[in-house]
Amino acid sequence: MNTHDPAARAWLPSANGHADFxxxxxxxxxxxxxxxxxxxxxxxxxxxxxxxxxxxxxxxxGEAANAIEACxxxxxxxxxxxxxxxxxxxxxxxxxxxxxxxxxxxxxxQTSACTLHVPAAIGDYTDFYAGIHHARNGGLLFRPDNPLMxxxxxxxxxxxxxxxxxRSSPTPLRRPQGQRKLPEEQAPTYxxxxxxxxxxxxxxxxxxxxxxxAPIPIAEAAHHIAGxxxxxxxxxxxxxxxxxxxxxxxxxxNFQTSISPWVITPEALAPFRAAQPPRPNGDPAPxxxxxxxxxxxxxxxxxxxxxxxxxxxxRANNQPPARLSLGNALHLYWTPAQMVAHHASNxxxxxxxxxxxxxxxxxxxxxxxxxxxxxxxxGREPLTLPNGETRKFLEDGDEITLxxxxxxxxxxxxxxxPCRGLVLPS
Ligand code: MN
Numbered sequence: 001m002n003t004h005d006p007a008a009r010a011w012l013p014s015a016n017g018h019a020d021f022x023x024x025x026x027x028x029x030x031x032x033x034x035x036x037x038x039x040x041x042x043x044x045x046x047x048x049x050x051x052x053x054x055x056x057x058x059x060x061x062g063e064a065a066n067a068i069e070a071c072x073x074x075x076x077x078x079x080x081x082x083x084x085x086x087x088x089x090x091x092x093x094x095x096x097x098x099x100x101x102x103x104x105x106x107x108x109x110q111t112s113a114c115t116l117h118v119p120a121a122i123g124d125y126t127d128f129y130a131g132i133h134h135a136r137n138g139g140l141l142f143r144p145d146n147p148l149m150x151x152x153x154x155x156x157x158x159x160x161x162x163x164x165x166x167r168s169s170p171t172p173l174r175r176p177q178g179q180r181k182l183p184e185e186q187a188p189t190y191x192x193x194x195x196x197x198x199x200x201x202x203x204x205x206x207x208x209x210x211x212x213x214a215p216i217p218i219a220e221a222a223h224h225i226a227g228x229x230x231x232x233x234x235x236x237x238x239x240x241x242x243x244x245x246x247x248x249x250x251x252x253x254n255f256q257t258s259i260s261p262w263v264i265t266p267e268a269l270a271p272f273r274a275a276q277p278p279r280p281n282g283d284p285a286p287x288x289x290x291x292x293x294x295x296x297x298x299x300x301x302x303x304x305x306x307x308x309x310x311x312x313x314x315r316a317n318n319q320p321p322a323r324l325s326l327g328n329a330l331h332l333y334w335t336p337a338q339m340v341a342h343h344a345s346n347x348x349x350x351x352x353x354x355x356x357x358x359x360x361x362x363x364x365x366x367x368x369x370x371x372x373x374x375x376x377x378x379g380r381e382p383l384t385l386p387n388g389e390t391r392k393f394l395e396d397g398d399e400i401t402l403x404x405x406x407x408x409x410x411x412x413x414x415x416x417x418p419c420r421g422l423v424l425p426s
Contacts, residue, residue: 003094004271006412011103014045019405020415021045026093027262027417028075028086028227030117033109038073038117043262043417044097047108054107059096064089074121075263079226080352082208083266086226090267116261120205120353122163125257126343127201127233127249127357129157132333134199134360137374153283156290156334156342158359161233162254166355168261170420173234175396176255177426180238188242192426195237195379196394199360200307200370200402202329203231203259204336206354216344218292221337222299224350227263228336230305230402230419231357234258237373237393257357260402260419268414272406274302276335289345290338299335304328304405305361307370311389312397321401322385324375327368329404331361396425 002008003024009016010023021027021043031041031048041048054060055068067085070077078085095101129135132152139147151157175196181188207226210216216224233253240252276296285291292299305328308321334342339358344350360370369375372393376383379392394400399422407413 001091001094001098003090003267004411006410008094009099010044010097011099011101012045012047012097012108014047015097016045018045019413020417022412022414023094023097024412025264025268025414026090027264027268028078028119029262030074030119031109031114032117033114040068040071040075040078042093043111044108046111048111048114049093049097050107050109054096057104057107059104060089060092062088064092074353075119076121076353079120079205079207080209083223086265087267090265116168118166118168118259119261119263122166122353122355123351125161125163125166125355125357126158127161127253127359128334128339129359130332130334130339131359131361131370133331133364134362134370134374137362137369141373141378153333154287156339158339158343159248161257161357163355165254166257166259169258169418170422171258172422172424173256173258174424175426176236176239176251178236178239178251179242180236181242182238193236193239194393196423197235197237197372198307198394198400199233199235200305200325200327201231201233201357201360202303202404203229204339204356204358205229205263206340206350206356207352209351209354210344210349212349213347215347216341216350218290218295218337218341221340222266222295224340225266225336226352227265228269228301228416229263230260230404230416232258232400232402232419232421233357233360234421235371237378258419258421259355260416262417264414264416269301269406271408271411272302273298274300274330276300277330286338290341292337295335295337299337300332301329302406302408304407305370306403308401308403309385310399310401311385311395313389314387317387319387321399322387325368325370327361327363327370329361331363331368332358394423396423398423
């Protein structure tokens, strides 16, 4: 069966034409119902198929059955098994849900009645900085003559983040307190963050890991990726600018990182792979350990990315969310495989369930800038929303939602599901 057949329909009516989760997507996640028991599931239309229930009903076989058998409250065991298990599961789920198969409504739960969890136990979380337009826009605020550091086009720059505070959408965000000092202030004070921001990123889930001391060759790096999600790297800019010299982000970014809970598999995204856009004339070629012809030809992802804001006033007045940006994942300067190869290039061992953030993805145009810091130029130029409200940074009651959509002629469009977070007062 061709699991990308755009004409294929599911026996569940809500799946057919669903914006995010038609039969051709089949993302994996961890959910619970009222009984609170966390277990693996796949999103289909407005519902979740309980994979443990499917296993118990002997509807999964071979590698797919073994993979679901191994998973309890997280997907780490499935991630560790790599592409063969994922592909077997995808093929079997496609057949199980296809309209030519008998309906199995007893395996489904309404998504709206379920809780979605962080899908893996995250051993380590690393945030890259691969959005070159974001890096340039950020650099322009501080170094107008030389916005990009000299290493940028050679090294997929990153820092080690914190795994404990990665939360699943739609967990609200408590405005952090911290030590902050604005440039015009003489001394720092401790208090609620005044310049709270979001960052539009993609998350990359690591599948099979590598042994300590054994780098992952670039040609094999894509096999170490289990899937993708959306990631909001909430950032306290006033805390960040004061604390991060010289060692980089710390408390300004580890109070919460929000992710969309569904793991969109490399198999689901196969039709939306694209060539890495050619580097501008004059840019250096990647060093050989980061360069692979197949990765350059097929390693990027053509995904539309959108950020919306829904303020307390908009909700009170029944107004829809307002768009803050519309961009595309093709604006990343490094491919996911290059990030994996770079991370392991010194022998650092990656593990199933490790999470990478790509870095903020901004377009060259202001309509696709992925953080308020860029849109308002560090708060100097407030943004006016359609209802007349203005923002330099986020206010309490603002809800930020990230969206990702894949569409290509001849294929069923799929989405990631939202990555949502409401800002609560300190
Ligand atoms: Mn970031």
